[in-house]
Amino acid sequence: RILVIGSLNTDLITRTSRVPAAGETLISKSFDTGSGGKGANQAVACARLSTQKCDGPQNVCVYMVGAVGDDTFGHELAEGLQNNYIDVTGVTAKESEKTGVAVIIVNEQTGQNRILMSPNANFSLKPEDFTTLSDFGKDFTPTRLPCLIVLQLEIPLDTTLQILKVASKHGIDVLLNPAPAQVLPKEAYAAVNHLIVNESEAAIITNTADKNPDWSKWGEHFDRIVALGVRNVVITLGAEGVIYLETREKKLWRFDAEKVNVVDTTAAGDTFVGAYAVAVTTVVKGGGDFAAAVRWANTAAAKTVERSGAQGAIPWLDEVPAYWEE
Ligand code: ADP
Numbered sequence: 001r002i003l004v005i006g007s008l009n010t011d012l013i014t015r016t017s018r019v020p021a022a023g024e025t026l027i028s029k030s031f032d033t034g035s036g037g038k039g040a041n042q043a044v045a046c047a048r049l050s051t052q053k054c055d056g057p058q059n060v061c062v063y064m065v066g067a068v069g070d071d072t073f074g075h076e077l078a079e080g081l082q083n084n085y086i087d088v089t090g091v092t093a094k095e096s097e098k099t100g101v102a103v104i105i106v107n108e109q110t111g112q113n114r115i116l117m118s119p120n121a122n123f124s125l126k127p128e129d130f131t132t133l134s135d136f137g138k139d140f141t142p143t144r145l146p147c148l149i150v151l152q153l154e155i156p157l158d159t160t161l162q163i164l165k166v167a168s169k170h171g172i173d174v175l176l177n178p179a180p181a182q183v184l185p186k187e188a189y190a191a192v193n194h195l196i197v198n199e200s201e202a203a204i205i206t207n208t209a210d211k212n213p214d215w216s217k218w219g220e221h222f223d224r225i226v227a228l229g230v231r232n233v234v235i236t237l238g239a240e241g242v243i244y245l246e247t248r249e250k251k252l253w254r255f256d257a258e259k260v261n262v263v264d265t266t267a268a269g270d271t272f273v274g275a276y277a278v279a280v281t282t283v284v285k286g287g288g289d290f291a292a293a294v295r296w297a298n299t300a301a302a303k304t305v306e307r308s309g310a311q312g313a314i315p316w317l318d319e320v321p322a323y324w325e326e
Helices: 038-048 072-083 120-124 157-169 186-191 199-205 218-228 268-281 290-305
Strands: 002-005 009-016 030-036 062-069 086-094 100-107 113-118 148-151 173-176 194-198 232-236 242-246 251-255
Touching: 002 038, 002 268, 009 072, 030 038, 030 072, 038 062, 038 072, 038 086, 038 148, 038 268, 062 072, 062 120, 072 086, 100 120, 148 157, 148 268, 157 173, 157 186, 173 268, 194 199, 194 268, 199 218, 199 232, 218 232, 218 242, 232 268, 232 290, 242 290, 251 290, 268 290
Parallel strands: 002 062, 002 148, 009 100, 062 086, 148 173, 173 194, 194 232
Antiparallel strands: 009 030, 100 113, 232 242, 242 251
16 A cells, blocks of 8 residues: 655646747647646556556555645546545645646747646645644554655645654655755655655755766765665666665666657656555565666656656556566
């Protein structure tokens, strides 16, 4: 049972041939809404990658905790998660809040995004909402713990730190994807078992002066990563694949990205996180072969890249070769 605590957003995506100037009104090329938020995307990835598409809801093993507004967007987001067989009893629809929204302007000429994010209800999650294990969901007790808690940084930082405290107290494994990146207090990492970052996030959390270092030259940066004190660290390198560091043994694995027809890289990172979470909580758990989990996540994330969209592009279990067969 995987518990994802984090953000849910509605994406408002508009495409244009150029970005309007100040005071100008421009007709857009197209407009779409989509379901997003790193928390929700990662929950969908966990659910789909532990479920055959045809299995149906009897197999629920992913729980989402978060907040939306008591509005159309919020209800649609919760319903969307349910359609992916996710338990949403921990998703609160708050009357006094609006659902989180990301306004995304895509320049059709260059493919570049400009994103304005309004966290809204996501920022209403307070540390005092997570004082005991029962606050994580009625299904969780000291004798029925989640196997893994998956966290990102799209809810308030002090809330995330409080969740880490409670998780640590009960000895629950935590996977942290510190995105959007910010420097965390040193003690926060003590409660984290798995850290997954992309290259720019790795630079920020390790205070690397060079904001765009070449992480594939791992030797130069190894010490800074080890100093964080997290045992399993994964740095995703986009089209360059991924590296995995086992920091206690000081071992490193590097896997190339799958060669695929790249359509849209949105949600590739979130798929990677979800796939890794599923792998470490199932087959890998006893044996601790985390490199196998990384390899499988690399394969799953590549599937997402082949399709456009965010949550819709995330593959189901039957679309990714089983990692024990690789
Ligand atoms: P984020 O989306 O969080 O910035 P990355 O861009 O590093 O994360 O991508 C995450 C993972 O998705 C990569 O480690 C890789 O497994 C997969 N991926 C991303 N881009 C590609 C690509 N062009 N081809 C194949 N796999 C990719």
